[in-house]
Amino acid sequence: MNEDNSALSTQHSELDQWWPSRYGARDQLGTLNEITPAKVVAAARLVRAGTTYDLGRTLHADVPRFEGRYWQQTLVSSAHIINPRKPGGVPHSAGSGQAGGWGRNRVNWVTELVTGTLQIGTHLDGLNHLQIGDRFYNGYRLEEIAEEWGTSKLGIETVPPIVTRGVLADIARYRGVDRLQPGQVVTVADLEGALRAEGVAVEPGDVLLLHTGWGVLWDEDPTRYTSGEPGAGMAVAEWLVEHRVAMTGADTWSFGAVPGEDPERPFVVPQTLNVRHGLFIMENLDTAALAAARVYEFMFVLTHHKTRGSTASGIAPAAVV
Amino acid sequence: MNEDNSALSTQHSELDQWWPSRYGARDQLGTLNEITPAKVVAAARLVRAGTTYDLGRTLHADVPRFEGRYWQQTLVSSAHIINPRKPGGVPHSAGSGQAGGWGRNRVNWVTELVTGTLQIGTHLDGLNHLQIGDRFYNGYRLEEIAEEWGTSKLGIETVPPIVTRGVLADIARYRGVDRLQPGQVVTVADLEGALRAEGVAVEPGDVLLLHTGWGVLWDEDPTRYTSGEPGAGMAVAEWLVEHRVAMTGADTWSFGAVPGEDPERPFVVPQTLNVRHGLFIMENLDTAALAAARVYEFMFVLTHHKTRGSTASGIAPAAVV
């Protein structure tokens, strides 16, 4: 397939109707339909060493973030003050060297309060996050599904636990660099070249992860990290759809180069994947250990927390070999 | 082993020092140390049908909850108003039947804001949640590890992704009831009887889940759900430790009967497991489908979101067969 023509045709058709989805007119699962029971069984067969790689980053108030996105957590230790005065409580007794609590077992607890946006840190976007105009995947409209608390369709709770084959395409290694540059577009040639060099082929239902090396800036230079990013171009987006990939993601804060191929179409790569094709994207993955270990094929597992009607879930998927 | 004596001895020794842990004086992993690479490989071998059971409940503002615990989510759709007026934005044009957005691709997005406590819904407790007096697992003290944003040790981010063998003990079925009663104590005889009836044996490194049937009240009667619960007694807690179980959990809001065996020792079961033994507990699991399908042995997978220094993580683990 000619990449340029493909990208062009996408642009020319951008006002056309893209729904119903090939998975059915009311489908909300999108490309996760590609993960069959046989796929799950085959993925489990890839586990031979019992080694697990954690692909998620720890979230805290100071992670790289955008205007309007934030995360705050506050320790709540008031139970240590309140429990000793409950019926059956034991006071913090001076002299004994022992702290009090509730009951003869002197139980206490610590909790926390969190406030923030779910679109932060390592996360999975729901198909209710991005739109073309006011329409989502399968043509759902915002005016139909918006509620005060979230959306009544396509929320992150519609995404089931994921167990499937995972593939890492180490684009940085293929290009012979530590990390790609911001705005640098990953081409189909890059992707296919990297996979060939790794000796793995992408199959329907796979999760395909891109390692660009950009993720090293997460800790090293948070401001630069969010100032731009390398990433897939529209041709790679088409390729993912054609290869019936179930999910994708990279070690970047969005998916697709920023600045992008076409300055007049901001975030068109994730928008196209989510809205037109129902293809799920993970952001801010930590692929460094996997790339360093040259692990290119693995059982991918993702069991995310489900909050009703949310556009994202903070995640920490694992690669198991 | 004599259950009564075991429980008694636990109580008599409750002011004794319980650290260092058998996993080392500075260990933070607790019983997760029992999950070896061989265990991971063996767990993956249990996947033969490719069927996945979701053990997590969807969180929203109206789930059963306690005084002081809450969850609020608010849809944020202001990008639909702001994007059309950005440079390159397309207005919501009257007449065309098409909504505007940013760029020629008219991109828009929806996000959300969340506020609440992590100790709510289906969640995994960190070893920094419960204390005896002011001490945690391995003798860590609150005054050493408290920070404004959480705890500097034992936070939920120290818990790695979990892949191991899972076992469900259907106590309700063994007892011949739909659900156990609040305050009803699960005994070692119940547990061993249920496992025998199921034809499965618990091995070191397993995740052992208890199905009490109480979880059906989550949706049916939220107020009653939190008013009490059936659950493991202290003898079962000892049994879990002796059998080197890696994690446990049930279809209840805490772990252990409420009201408990000893009214003078509130929450002594989870306190003992967490603090003395470093044994992890999951709460509010949805074990109904697993029990209905009589699936008693499975690959257990849990990849939870990691927030720094938190005492819990909202989860939705999966059982895969």
Next chain:
Amino acid sequence: MNEDNSALSTQHSELDQWWPSRYGARDQLGTLNEITPAKVVAAARLVRAGTTYDLGRTLHADVPRFEGRYWQQTLVSSAHIINPRKPGGVPHSAGSGQAGGWGRNRVNWVTELVTGTLQIGTHLDGLNHLQIGDRFYNGYRLEEIAEEWGTSKLGIETVPPIVTRGVLADIARYRGVDRLQPGQVVTVADLEGALRAEGVAVEPGDVLLLHTGWGVLWDEDPTRYTSGEPGAGMAVAEWLVEHRVAMTGADTWSFGAVPGEDPERPFVVPQTLNVRHGLFIMENLDTAALAAARVYEFMFVLTHHKTRGSTASGIAPAAVV
């Protein structure tokens, strides 16, 4: 003036353009323009006894509230744990009977975290809260003034401190009841009758408060409190505008009867006052003590907290005589 005709004409003209305001095309102050320096001086002259009445209710998590509105506050006492270990910190020393803290002065502090909506409790609505379609007071459009953090015009920070003459119209007393009924419409005859009975006349720039008696349910029966309310009809709304009242408010959760005069026009009374006339409204006032003391004329003072671009501010105005 014929009330029915007035109300009717308002309805007939409801699709007409209502801007620019009589206070100028870019004005954001609305009826607060009526408060002149002379008005401030005259108001201060009303203070003869030095008695202050607090018109605000205390906000907490359990006050009457609507779907989607909430308020949560959490005590944060972690400084008591952290301060003693700071450089120069004094430990909580066993035996001395004294708690530690930071420095030789053993300083500690308690703080709190709040999350919620500003549209709750006793509050002043900004002119950026209600709209007709997408237009605010003076024709400002949502698409022009919406930002992620609030609105760039008409926010509550544009409201200055208020010192002016206040008048209480005790409608309940005039009608000879403890409290009016939900849906009961306060008429111009009620209002003028009550003022005549009190011997006070409304002048331009006054703050006019209505006592309906409904506020007693705030504490007594929170659910009933929000299930409906008595209040001003459209004719009273017109009267307030004609009399150039600067602000109004009542002991109810909105302003105007609920259910209202016209079931096809929900919240048309506050909408008309805010949007067409720039007349400010306070909600959930506590007018009981003022009514009981038969204080009908006073210096009204309101110094509210200013948060940028907010649609409301929690308030506790005072009546001083």
Next chain:
Amino acid sequence: MNEDNSALSTQHSELDQWWPSRYGARDQLGTLNEITPAKVVAAARLVRAGTTYDLGRTLHADVPRFEGRYWQQTLVSSAHIINPRKPGGVPHSAGSGQAGGWGRNRVNWVTELVTGTLQIGTHLDGLNHLQIGDRFYNGYRLEEIAEEWGTSKLGIETVPPIVTRGVLADIARYRGVDRLQPGQVVTVADLEGALRAEGVAVEPGDVLLLHTGWGVLWDEDPTRYTSGEPGAGMAVAEWLVEHRVAMTGADTWSFGAVPGEDPERPFVVPQTLNVRHGLFIMENLDTAALAAARVYEFMFVLTHHKTRGSTASGIAPAAVV
């Protein structure tokens, strides 16, 4: 009185019991007891021009703040999407140029969600904020008054509306500088000199405000603003108590020089005023306009929002002449 001896004696007695308060053993009002009805009446007599000065700053996410303190506000405009589909709702009709809403009056609304700490921006501290060890004003102990949601005594809701005489001491002008330096201690000589130059005397029940000029950095250099501050020394603190001042405050983020007179006693000035004497403090006041206008005597009004058990309230008091 000899300043040095006074300060010294304070330090020597710092472990002594300071309660009960001179206002009574269970008093929670502290120095606000000094504001008598006669004081209120006299304050109102100071209003001759009808000019109002706003002493509060507008709060937003980017104001100067400390580690752990924050403020976030998010616009909520979902009603514009939801209202048109309610029963009786009018759709956003293409072609008519008019936006829809709920009812024939097409009502819509905008709200917001806020999250943050109350100890930020221009605010009044409650007497439940600072402690010596674990004790507050009048000897109240944290273990007695802490609740999950705040404190059961001394909360900001116990503070009534304030109307009294206000005095501004322009220390910067007296010292002949635009602004004092960080760590620069305001002495009794400075204070008395400034008041003498202004021709005003402080009386019991007054609110005394200090203008140091430091506040100009609030907008100009937020980072420097919070890096230190000029302010009252311990001798001025004693002076305020002796003169029975009802409240004080300055154009700084705390009250008292930072770094302070005694490096071993952090925040001892506000701690002493709050805890030992029940004297209220306002922080981050905007005194610039008042100082520029050379207004030194005025009616001070403060009607703050009351949230249950809070340690602070965001405020915007006014000076009226």
